[in-house]
Amino acid sequence: MACNPSILRQVPLFALLDDEETAVLASQVEVKNFAARQRIYKMGDPGERAYVLVSGSVRVTTVDEDHQEVVIDQPTPGEFFGFAS
Template structure:
């Protein structure tokens, strides 16, 4: 098994999948590295992916009506974010920044 598969097994979202199913998940995973300060996606953009954090921290925020940033929470290693695009209207409900 590849290193991604070993990592995927530890993510609660995938905890109940068998090795064949995990292998299918591994086939569609793209590993990306982002520099600090990089915007991964903006609020209201069309959702294209679900993300999980291998290392580092992601800030999730929304913009208030007067243009200020409101930080909702931080995503840490081992956590998944943007999974809402699988269930909602297909847009990101907040901004994600490294």
């Protein structure tokens, strides 16, 4: 789904962009919705995408040496995650 520039203005980093810059960025951004507990990415996936949480919640987890899931980040709306997977 295409990104509405008004969504980008809710992200603190993008709030400083002017209308033209926001429109250009919006044309390059895709809005995705994910189901509860749906995996967005996993270790080893190509690190070619970054995500910004617009609404809802997300947990970034890893598996420790005891094979237990460990939460390493819980971004809040407006925050980035997933730079390096």
